[in-house]
Amino acid sequence: MEARIKRIRTSFIDVPHKIAVAIYFAGCSIRCKGCQNPSLWNPLSGELMTDDEVMKKITNHPLAEYVVFLGGEPTDQIDFLIHLCNRIKQTTKLSIALYTGREFEVLPQQLTSNLDFIVCGPYRQDLVTNSWPASSNQRVLKKEFEQWNL
Numbered sequence: 001m002e003a004r005i006k007r008i009r010t011s012f013i014d015v016p017h018k019i020a021v022a023i024y025f026a027g028c029s030i031r032c033k034g035c036q037n038p039s040l041w042n043p044l045s046g047e048l049m050t051d052d053e054v055m056k057k058i059t060n061h062p063l064a065e066y067v068v069f070l071g072g073e074p075t076d077q078i079d080f081l082i083h084l085c086n087r088i089k090q091t092t093k094l095s096i097a098l099y100t101g102r103e104f105e106v107l108p109q110q111l112t113s114n115l116d117f118i119v120c121g122p123y124r125q126d127l128v129t130n131s132w133p134a135s136s137n138q139r140v141l142k143k144e145f146e147q148w149n150l
């Protein structure tokens with residue numbers, strides 16, 4: 001499978017107190033007013049990568065405890081995202097985080113079953129926090145003992 005990926009970096013901030021491989025998906029159809037990353041809206045802005053190529057970047061990272069998906073909007077390429085999360089869970093001990101402009105309730109269970117940490121909801125300029133998450137409507141969800149703290 002293939003997806004448009006904008007960049008892959010090491011992250012020290014997206015999952016609190018964890019080192020993560022951060023995978024930025026290209027493209028966002030949500031287009032929140034005041035978005036800080038409009039350069040990531042174009043779905044053709046990234047590089048076409050296979051799941052094998054992305055997995056190699058993940059498994060070659062010497063220190064990562066997490067993989068975090070951001071964008072752009074990772075769930076705009078939902079089939080690839082579900083497939084990649086399945087591969088990560090089946091072949092590594094890494095935990096998985098997702099930043100999405102969509103609400104938890106609309107995410108497919110095939111995806112959430114493999115996630116450990118989610119920051120969800122659209123960015124709202126009128127609710128800006130100047131902190132984290134970026135607007136106060138966004139929820140930080142963690143899975144503990146197979147249950148989400150909804």
Ligand code: SF4
Binds near residue numbers: 028032036100101123
């Ligand atoms: S979901 Fe994220 S990337 Fe997309 S427009 Fe909103 S803030 Fe920007």
